Amino acid sequence: MELNSGMQKMSILHQTRKESPCSACRGMCKTFEPHAWRKICKSCKCNQEDHSLNSDAEDDRKIGRLLADSKYSNLTARVKGGDGVRIYKRNRMIITNPIVTKKDPTFDTVTYEWAPPGLTQKLAIHYMEFIPKEMQPISGTEGAYYRRRQLMRQLPVYDQDPFQCHALSESEVKSMEELVRKYKSDSLGVGEVALPGQVGSAKDEANQKQKAEATAQFTNGKVAKGKPQDDPASTNGTLAEAQPKNEYHCELCKQAVSTESPVVYGERAGYDRLWHPACFLCTRCSEPLVDLIYFWKSGKLLCGRHYCDSEKSRCIACDELIFSEDYIESKGLTWHKKHFCCVECEQPLLGKSFELEQAKLLCTSCYKSIKKM
Known part of the structure; x- marks a missing residue:
């Protein structure tokens, strides 16, 4: 390419x-x-x-x-x-199911425009079953359009x-x-899908093994004085927390999670937290995080838009973040000063009367015209 x-x-x-x-x-x-x-x-x-x-x-x-x-x-x-x-490297998933008839065999092919990477097809299909049908990114459906x-x-x-x-x-x-x-x-992260208790432990065990080998090589097989060994239960990502346990609960809905059901982990949140597939949502807009891409801030999941909104003001008119001090704020909304104009006639509204209709800035004349329609 x-x-x-x-x-x-x-x-x-x-x-x-x-x-x-x-x-x-x-x-x-x-x-x-x-x-x-x-x-x-x-x-x-x-x-x-x-x-x-x-x-x-x-x-x-x-x-x-x-x-x-x-x-x-x-x-x-x-x-x-x-x-x-x-x-x-977007992971697509194609499922081909034979259609049994008395005539020549035919096949029904379903293409998912995105599926969680690194899973067996069985587990990936099981994950999709927990996503509302209208949001499943099946090619040619409303779900695929919703994803885009x-x-x-x-x-x-x-x-x-x-x-x-x-x-x-x-x-x-x-x-x-x-x-x-x-x-x-x-802050940027990508959610990982696995069965409860089967994601963080494997990674941490590998990290612990690498640390142990490095320590052994450095100390010739002996523990260096004054340098206590790392406690596996105290590592970031926490091996202890990732170990299988009797009961798991979704971080959002707090409901119990079956050990046979796929869940989503967020590495930045730590492997002691997990979410139902349908509960892996942006805290601000409550929308599913597309392709499991999230931003972790102050203990909350955010989509990219609302993470950036938490860092910078956003111009209501052009939808871009504001990186200068030359902006206007009114009724909790912000504009670049050069974009403070009527959405209908583009008349600049600095120092003039205006109306806000569903976050759209309108001059008085355009507002009255719209109301008469």
């Missing part, structure tokens, strides 16, 4: 007109007409994710960039000739790549790059 090195800097802000019907308009808006800086369609005023613009390849490049240079880079692959670009929409909503590309943002200054670019380094180092 070949990628032009400039593609990673190609901005979504200047997309050409695309034939992509809006799901929110129920077919009334059949084409996406990009606004110059808002993340909306000029025609119907709906968000770009309602038009589902990204292709699979674009999504895989975005997630590859997110996971690159993090402890989860093993889920990415380097693109040949791509100047270091990495793409997401959540990839855009929860992990906006302009929260990780300054080249996808609208006219950042040099200092703002540096601030954004620092934020990205921070969350990749301290």
Whole structure:
């Protein structure tokens, strides 16, 4: 696969007109007409994710960039000739079931556009059974569309790549790059699916073995004086907590978890916590964390969008994070000062009266016109 090195800097802000019907308009808006800086369609005023613009390849490049240079880079692959670009090694799952009839045998093929990696097909299918049917990412269904929409909503590309943002200054670019380094180092995670008690222990046992071998080599088989051996029960990720026990409970709903049912672990949360597949949700929006990608902060699971919102203010108009002090705050909402204008007529509203309708900023004249309709 070949990628032009400039593609990673190609901005979504200047997309050409695309034939992509809006799901929110129920077919009334059949084409996406990009606004110059808002993340909306000029025609119907709906968000770009309602038009589902990204292709699979674009999504895989975005997630590859997110996971690159993090402890989860093993889920990415380097693109040949791509100047270091990495793409997401998305795990698809294809299930083929024979259809028994009196005629020639036929087969029913079901393709999941994403499935938890590293599992047997039996366990992966069992995991999917715990996800609401309408959210299962089966190709060609509403569940697959829902996944793509959540990839855009929860992990906006302009929260990780300054080249996808609208006219950042040099200092703002540096601030954004620092934020990205921070969350990749301290907060970004990818959930792991396993049966209760069967994920952290294997990893910790391997780590303990490596530590023991290194210590033995350093001390020639003897324990060094003044250097007590690590207590296996006190390690981070905690071997003791990951060992099988009699009863497990979901971190969210607090209900008991069967030892025969797959659960989700978050390494950053520690292997003493686990979640039902349907309970692995963002604490802020209560939406399932797409592809199990989460951000861990202050003991809570967050999607990428709401983690970034907890670090920086977000402009209601352009949907980008604000890295300068030149912004306006009103009624708990924030705008870049240059974006404080009417969503309908684009009239600047600094020092003028305005109305807020479902977080949309309107001048008085447009607000009255809408109310009369």
